[in-house]
Amino acid sequence: MKRRHLLKYGTFAACGYGLAACQNLPAFKNSVTTEPPQPQPLMTVANPARLGRPEKTKLALGYAPTISVLPWLVAIEAGFFEQFGLEVSLYKQPNMAEVERGLLESRFDAAITPFSLPLMNQLKNPRIDFVALMQLHRHGGVFTLSQDSWNNKVRSSIDYTNFEEFKRDYRDYVRALPNRSFGVDSLYSTSAYLYRYWWAAMGFHPELDIELEEFAPSELPHKLQAKAVHGYCSLEPWAQEAVKKRQGYIGYLSSEVWRGHPGSVVTTDAGWVKENPNTAKLLIAASLMGCQYCQDSANAEAIAALASEPLDTHRSNIQTVLDGRYFYGGDGDRPISRKDSPIWFDLGKRLKAPDHANYCWHSHGIWLLTQMARWQHFGLTSYPDNADTLVAAAYPNDPYKEVAEAFEIKLPPDPLQPEPPFVDQRRFMPDQPVRYLNQFKIRT
Template identity: 25%
Template sequence: MADATLTIGFLPLVDACLPILAHEHGFAADEGVALTFVRDVSWATVLDRLLYGHTDGAHMLAPLTIATTLGLGRPAQPLAAPFVLGLNGNAITLSKPLAAMVASPGEYGDPAAVGARLREAAMAAKAQGRRLRFGVVHRFSSHNYKLRYWLAACGTRPDHDVEIVTIAPPFVPDALASGEIDGSCVGEPWSSVCVERDVGTIVLASAQIWRRGVEKVLAVREPVLADKAEAFAALIRAMRRAGRHFIDPANFAENARILASPPYLDANPALVLRAISDRLVLAHGAAPVHLPDLMFQHSEAANFPWMSQAAWLYSQMARWGHTAFDPADAARAMRVFRPDIYRAALIDTGDDLPNASSKVEGSVTQMTQVGAQQGTLTLSANRFFDGLTFDPDQIEAYLASLP
């Protein structure tokens, strides 16, 4: 392949790390692809730049990639997600008074117990004529769907008992400080900024709601992916190398410094380091708390675009009235995730490749070796906190079973 250039759009979040580090450590150059970056402040702008051809690919919310393909909220444009940039990585951060009511500040709570107490607080506020308000980063975001999933499973009805509003990640600390919202679900470093500013307390991580839940993807317009297939295959290989580097504790400090620098997150390196090392400070002045796999960027085929994860996101769109369930749309949603592209890029590298492209989500409860097309693949628990599972072949039955 002749040298190629790809322009990547991103938001200042730690989980934009893999393309950035692929560039900074020379992995992309080794593969013959040069990367340039465009930083934005909102997901809507990242999407606009991608759709209008200002960028070739983007660090993107997985559900927004599906919604755009289905034409939800704007004219449909087919997008592809050939690479998952990360699993988990978000936190539920509440105002300090609310956090003190429902959790033990400075500790991760039990999702069911915190959810039950939050329901009591929500009902008390509603009885007084004011609904609690939570901020999420976009209507079509895993933040929104995981927050809703958790609330509903604990007896709180989103849109009835509480409000959910959209706030761009960099503005979440200001919204919490001003009292505009009572809590948020946002990616790092913005929950840590809330804690550092002493305007909020982290009570849960999204990994506690759905362990191994899909987060961001590399999103590409289908015509661009076809036109620049070799360059994107090279980028996939480079990002896999970046992921291996990223999860090595010996590299944590260096990668935190790179990501925190002005061209990228323009953030406090200490806060970025907390996220990279899975050791967040949950309350102002408290000691860091280690939650393994707070973020998950590489092992266990973390970057593989499982079509079943796309199907779960589509099920939540249907559940919450963002679209009417349609089997044809469910199939289209699943096809947004492109394991074929991922496999083709890595087939001769010795990297781990699953045999299957879909699985029953939430069904793995212990370390389990699974069939591999290449390499050896062991998956650890991927359960939902309420113990439910999701079969992508039974979406209608799944929806009918939910509260």
């Protein structure tokens, strides 16, 4: 297969990985006798010219080594960026702090960040005007527990009837620990805020009773093996890495704490969008193509082969996240059928229409503000009076709206929506954030 581009990393070394570079997606070899699933055709823009000519054609994009980069790896190799007139170089950073630094120093035109990053930069003094162009996926966070937890008869969420049963076992285990150190791949990601929410729902103050330490994503399995932490919150493939090496197992998925929660986003600077409005739309369009490819489980084997080296992990750790056969570990691999973690692209199947995976809901930003205020992060001691302004600045949906219309994707009429019950059965209503915040007894 012809390589469309070479992937460039921060060292400026180049290396390419083969993937079918066409929209009539390939069937893959399968060692079993049953027929492999057939790839689905992709939605695209019939006339890319309607999105305009790119003001800037050569883009430097940053990322940390998690599965969030998969749509971009696909978009390079399958020629989706090229289809929209863009030439892209990807620059791998060890952690999210370095990705953010690359954006601050204008070394990257855009980067993959947590959904929370544009919003938290709106709160800084001086304010940093980062914006999210689109979501790359929903869900994706995993709470990995140590193998010692399993040996002490703590099981995965799927082994319990409800959260209360899990809470009883895990709370007793944690209370008996000589120290309570746990890891996160980014202290202020959406997954990390859900990790805090999960801890608080079990009766622990995550800022006082638990010590959360930030490590590079790829370091977390090693920290677990060395018993420097008793568990961690991360994006994949780093939970699967621990399962594969029998260092830990899946305790909870972030999607079990909040169904439909935001994942990673394409982040850039508001000034960059103003200077390059067409380029921003074309970047969104190519990313949407990559997201569609990732959603189709028939492509899991090809994507895993493509991404193994950039993510520096065995391809099986990637494939299991994509093909619906998710490994929970604890006692062997324990493959469980799951097709919702993450959700890369969805039009009314796993998410209720007109919700879809790539739209940035303002209500998600409002929820994050309640949690930032709950733990008094970024100078917030109460819910901010200018919350609507902050959220609208961090998540402007106009560029995405134009691209969605070109793809004939129906958008929600309102950027606010009530959320389904969280793991503690609380409901979040975006029009009542202060009332919601005041429900919580455990807070800073």
